[in-house]
Amino acid sequence: MTHHTPRPARSIADLATPAVVVDIDALEHNLAAMSERLPGALLRPHVKAHKSTALAALQRQHGHHHFTCATVREMIGMAKAGLGDDLLLANEVLDAERLAALAAVQDRAMITIAVDSDATVDAAARAGIQHVLIDVNIGLPRCGCAPHDTARLAERARAKGMVVRGVMGYEGHLMVNENRATQRTDTLAAMDVLRAAASEVGGDVMSAGGTGNYDVHADHRATTGVTEVQAGSYALMDTYYSTLGLPFRQALSIVGTVVSTHDKWAVADVGLKSLGMDHGDPTIADHKVWFCSDEHITFATEKSADATTRAPQPAVGSRVRIVPAHVDPTMAMHEHLWLVRGDEVLDRLPIDLRGW
């Protein structure tokens, strides 16, 4: 079983498939490009996008010591991996047992969690959580309290003995807009709402943003007041974010083995159980993806420009690189990733923050 005793792999051709591969040069380029625009604490990398303490450690090597998490398991895993300088759980949690487990690692990690209601404030306080941010709704129909309710919630949290470090808001509805001028205007308007809330709440944290508009935040932080950006996808990237023309390279692909070939199509062993599908089908360079099944992807070579010829299908046993449409759920499906340079395999890293 490859899970327990992985074979020594030197080339992508040696990997058991489906295999998550991350190109080290593209990854390093992405981490460097981001840390140049948002150095140090200006970026709070979101670990939900890769769920790997090893990749988080690389982000820390690029100067980012504060991290964003989406689950309690991510938070505790980061704390236990020694990456707990400043961990933000950017989601609301009501589960008393999980909150208690999270509070228990406050001896070794700085733990802050998002709250947006009386119930989430009270659950945090009961568990002994010491630091919170007020999560403010700034337009995305998801979590976050109404802007007019922030001061009241902050007061409630402080009355229960917790430190309110400031506010966060996630303008997720603005992350992907190919009209980047409109995206900028909309982002700044959302930050006006968040800044007003921040002034009501107090504290020194104003956390927002993501990969899709990290540069808007970098350009305007003097006026918006945003102190940190919660980007995650930039490290590995996917086809969804690639439409924006950001300076990040595609570092992630899923390598499959061609297991069956036919006159008009070929099949590789990468399917719905190894690909996040909510943003649609993945892509294969120079090929057309027909559809995915549980364990398979059916694809074809593209016809020539004059539609008269078609390149031959890849041979049975050859490898193909498949680029997912959405990085986060894809990573959550796999037990480990392989760091590669071209076709050379350099290292195997666990995806150790899966689950809840």
Add this chain to the structure above:
Amino acid sequence: MTHHTPRPARSIADLATPAVVVDIDALEHNLAAMSERLPGALLRPHVKAHKSTALAALQRQHGHHHFTCATVREMIGMAKAGLGDDLLLANEVLDAERLAALAAVQDRAMITIAVDSDATVDAAARAGIQHVLIDVNIGLPRCGCAPHDTARLAERARAKGMVVRGVMGYEGHLMVNENRATQRTDTLAAMDVLRAAASEVGGDVMSAGGTGNYDVHADHRATTGVTEVQAGSYALMDTYYSTLGLPFRQALSIVGTVVSTHDKWAVADVGLKSLGMDHGDPTIADHKVWFCSDEHITFATEKSADATTRAPQPAVGSRVRIVPAHVDPTMAMHEHLWLVRGDEVLDRLPIDLRGW
């Protein structure tokens, strides 16, 4: 961490969420309904749909001792769980290390794998696999050799010392057709192709079908010659198959906790990382699902029939049951499931066949 030390849970309200729950009465109904139409070896349940040896053991209690698998890990897990009376890997595999691991459990399990090319025949023979089926393409653009190539492949496999038990074909393109008369005609035409291949190949197995047309196979097996049906989804069901009016109940749901409520929507902690999304958004009874994010689902109560009133949103902390659009990839995302009867929690079962 609930993975290692699950809390004692008596009610769905005690479960850490997201939680896979399976209603025991619906499950038992489904298993009984299927085994009545396709008793014993006429059904070869596909474990890819639930990835749980515990659920496979329930299927065996209903008389089915032969199972279908999609991955080598499923095969080996079933063998090691003592469920190896007759295991079919209905997919092609080229990985020498995995095939060797699979061959090594032939001392305790009857192992048969699908082959559809010289390369897959040769890989099976090299690994010491003793039994194969010739996988025949009967219309779905995926695996399976061309019908005219079956006899040659069977001869090649026998020349290498393997037993060719017969043929399989998967008419996946015919599984969901609300015009069931057309589905029947198309299925019978596909079986004509498979039967011709079976007569070329020899052996006594002719394996085909799935949940969507299991009853067509049950009605016509005397003329089609199909000896066994590979259905999986029928046990737990999803919204995709529910359109067909089959006599199976929805046994599976994902329970979430409402973590945030708003004027026009509510948010629960079940998202893209806990739901197979390739068939679209999940459903929530009496509510409208707006969208899913990595860890969240945003939903709203439906307006009244005259559109003048709207039921109140559920309270923060309350539980909601979410029905996935596709059962197989959903199950693959979770570590365990809870057997329930109504809101009462009866047992916790591992989803132990995940990965590859």
